[in-house]
Amino acid sequence: MSDVAVAQVVETHDAHDDHGGHRTSLGLSNMKLAMWLFLGSECLLFGALISTFLLSKANFITEVVAGNPNVTSTMPAELIEEFQAAGSVEPFWDIPFTSASSFILLMSSLTMVLAHKAVTEDDDLQTKVWLAATALLGSTFIAGQVYEFTAFFREGLTYDGNLFGSSFYTLTGFHGAHVTGGILMLMSLLFVAFRGKLKSDRAETVELVGLYWHFVDIVWVLIFTIVYLIP
């Protein structure tokens, strides 16, 4: 083989990585860079939503304890008494239930990385199994969130009743919407896998969906601690 031919082969290997990504002068593919930038912007979005929630929560408790009718007029008397007695919103949360939801979402991150690993190894069956498991676990999390929202609504915490309710539903609702988006991406990947077109040359696509999915998991790690556990 001539030197020119060897140089061409090596150049081809440099231009494409082994998982379907496209190497650039930055070191990794443009798609991956775009995903990291997108996730960076998502940090700002959720940072603002979490800050807003914490501010409204602090003001809410102060106003409820003080008996401000502008805040309490839309809430049932039992709920007001519960908040006033505790001096916080913590008795309102169902921690065991939310802990189970958190565990399910953490488990879905594991199944996601296993799906990525399987697709890089061209293991079709494992790829389908782990992608389906991830979508199923994500759906279970969403079902839990729907149940939780319904329970809170029935107890008197509405979206438009006060700022606390608005910020809580906006924060957790946005997160739920992101999880739902992730489930749609996973279902699309699963569809491609069942058509036999999800091979190792498309592993980067699975990795990008995985990055998004893990980011959603990370956001829930923050929400679970900051919103539910810290009084």
Place this chain on the structure above:
Amino acid sequence: MADSTVTTEVAHDVHDEDHAHHPTERQYWVVFVALAALTAIEVAWSYLGLDNRAALVLPLLAMMAVKFLLVAGAFMHLYFDLKIINGRLFSWAFGFSLLLAVVVYFVVFAAFDKLPF
């Protein structure tokens, strides 16, 4: 033919190097067990009912940060792929955004005079 063999070996080296940077399946499971254990400890800690706010909150925040780093570092391959010390642009982009988000958090709280310190 000898040249061809060398080229193939180089390609395999690149391939193996890429895989060497990713955790093994066993490591993924270990990370998951650590995450599950930390979540269980967090929940248990919140049920202790500690009167000292710092003693209650600081360990919870520390465990949250560890979980954050475990997911970002191992599952998102940040530790393996995006070593900030290597100066790769996207790791800086994400890191800067994360830092900016924390700054936004404190600015919002300062604006409403609700800083925790």
